[in-house]
Amino acid sequence: MTMTEETSPSTDELSADERRVIELTDDLLAQFPPADTAPIEFLGQQFDRGLAWVHFDEGFGGLGVNPKLQRLVNERLNAAGAPSPMYRNPIGYGMCGPTVAVWGSDDQKRRYLRPLFTGEEVWCQLFSEPGSGSDFAGLSSSGVKDGDEWICNGQKVWTTLAHLSRWGLLVVRTDPQAVKHAGLTAFVVDMHAPTVEVRPLRQMTGEAEFNEVFFSDTRIPDSERLGEPGDGWRVSLTTLMNERVSIGGTIPGKGSGTIAALVQVWNDLPEERRDPVALDEVMALWSRAEVLRLTNIRANQMRRMGDPGPEGSIGKAASAELNKDIYEKVVDLLGADGMLYGSYEMVRPETAMSSDTLQKGFLRSRANSIEGGTTEVMKNILGERVLGLPGDVRVDRDVPWSEVPRN
Numbered sequence: 001m002t003m004t005e006e007t008s009p010s011t012d013e014l015s016a017d018e019r020r021v022i023e024l025t026d027d028l029l030a031q032f033p034p035a036d037t038a039p040i041e042f043l044g045q046q047f048d049r050g051l052a053w054v055h056f057d058e059g060f061g062g063l064g065v066n067p068k069l070q071r072l073v074n075e076r077l078n079a080a081g082a083p084s085p086m087y088r089n090p091i092g093y094g095m096c097g098p099t100v101a102v103w104g105s106d107d108q109k110r111r112y113l114r115p116l117f118t119g120e121e122v123w124c125q126l127f128s129e130p131g132s133g134s135d136f137a138g139l140s141s142s143g144v145k146d147g148d149e150w151i152c153n154g155q156k157v158w159t160t161l162a163h164l165s166r167w168g169l170l171v172v173r174t175d176p177q178a179v180k181h182a183g184l185t186a187f188v189v190d191m192h193a194p195t196v197e198v199r200p201l202r203q204m205t206g207e208a209e210f211n212e213v214f215f216s217d218t219r220i221p222d223s224e225r226l227g228e229p230g231d232g233w234r235v236s237l238t239t240l241m242n243e244r245v246s247i248g249g250t251i252p253g254k255g256s257g258t259i260a261a262l263v264q265v266w267n268d269l270p271e272e273r274r275d276p277v278a279l280d281e282v283m284a285l286w287s288r289a290e291v292l293r294l295t296n297i298r299a300n301q302m303r304r305m306g307d308p309g310p311e312g313s314i315g316k317a318a319s320a321e322l323n324k325d326i327y328e329k330v331v332d333l334l335g336a337d338g339m340l341y342g343s344y345e346m347v348r349p350e351t352a353m354s355s356d357t358l359q360k361g362f363l364r365s366r367a368n369s370i371e372g373g374t375t376e377v378m379k380n381i382l383g384e385r386v387l388g389l390p391g392d393v394r395v396d397r398d399v400p401w402s403e404v405p406r407n
């Protein structure tokens with residue numbers, strides 16, 4: 001049974017919104033067949049019809065309908081081979097767009113969302129710093145108000161695709177006397193400003209898909225603020241919740257994705273290497289992939305309008321660990337071939353998270369349980385917000401940030 005058969009209502013049960021979304025999608029495909037249309041043109045048309053993020057407001061890439069209906073669009077577009085906004089601009093599409101839609105002014109939404117969706121303007125997320133990753137609310141980069149501008153200084157790290165980015169979603173500390181979560185403010189920053197320096201950071205794949213970014217007296221107009229001064233933590237939660245769903249909430253077809261690669265490797269093995277223990281392990285992984293897929297379908301259906309809830313963190317943790325385990329088994333089964341790696345030459349990739357060979361997929365998968373929040377931190381969220389267990393020890397929550405000891 002396919003995903004569509006399992007979850008889509010029959011034609012006579014369709015609501016008016018569902019019918020409208022389907023009609024608009026079919027019209028888009030009829031007028032702009034993906035095979036004959038340049039990706040930027042197709043994505044622009046998708047945006048203009050309100051099919052980019054259907055729950056966004058009309059005029060800003062959406063139709064103001066339930067986000068669940070996006071599935072009806074995506075299924076049709078995927079089946080027709082339409083381009084994905086995720087490929088060129090994964091951070092922009094998955095996280096920055098939804099954040100601008102919730103926290104941006106109408107001017108910001110008008111200016112940023114369309115070229116973000118088409119991939120003409122790539123975005124990056126400037127949250128992590130050398131001294132604050134999991135404890136992101138403890139960050140030290142500063143923003144000081146100067147007339148109609150803010151002067152920002154500091155260093156960010158692990159900034160995916162900063163080297164290609166036109167805009168960045170930046171969070172800095174604007175009130176060091178407030179407790180750590182209350183003193184943050186979010187901005188859209190011009191990554192081409194001369195005071196912004198981007199330096200490559202190389203990963204174990206050989207590629208540098210992420211970067212260090214330095215801000216030296218970078219001036220940001222107050223009109224580029226997202227939310228009010230001091231709202232930075234709440235703005236970031238919108239980004240982080242969307243990030244977890246974007247990374248871990250994908251609903252592939254049954255048996256597709258990474259697990260299909262493992263099954264293929266198994267099928268290609270010579271008979272004498274297919275032992276029953278390895279088969280058991282492959283089947284256990286296949287079952288875990290299916291359980292995760294069904295869990296994500298359920299989480300998707302429970303998701304209300306607006307921000308995703310803690311279920312995004314659960315899907316993120318489960319998919320990270322599963323992906324790592326699957327690739328480990330792939331490399332095990334490949335035997336000595338698992339060590340064949342093309343080249344470690346330094347490359348600045350055009351997109352993030354791509355795995356064009358199994359060996360590269362294995363190396364890249366090690367980052368899955370760190371990026372977007374570590375598995376340990378996801379487990380804290382699961383424990384506290386879903387299971388109601390006692391909270392993590394937090395000694396700095398009620399102390400002004402300026403008085404919290406740090407190195």
Ligand SMILES: Cc1cc2nc3c(=O)[nH]c(=O)nc-3n(C[C@H](O)[C@H](O)[C@H](O)COP(=O)(O)OP(=O)(O)OC[C@H]3O[C@@H](n4cnc5c(N)ncnc54)[C@H](O)[C@@H]3O)c2cc1C
Nearest residue numbers: 125126127128133134158159160367370371372373374376
């Ligand atoms: C491939 C990749 C891409 C990334 N892209 C971006 C990006 O585009 N933008 C961006 O801002 N950041 C990005 N990051 C950074 C990422 O968000 C951080 O690496 C992550 O949040 C962890 O922070 P850290 O590396 O500082 O580790 P730390 O926070 O120092 O953690 C170290 C270890 O301590 C554990 N730990 C920490 N706190 C707790 C706790 N309370 N309870 C239990 N265990 C804990 C962690 O799980 C981890 O094992 C990226 C990271 C990777 C790997």
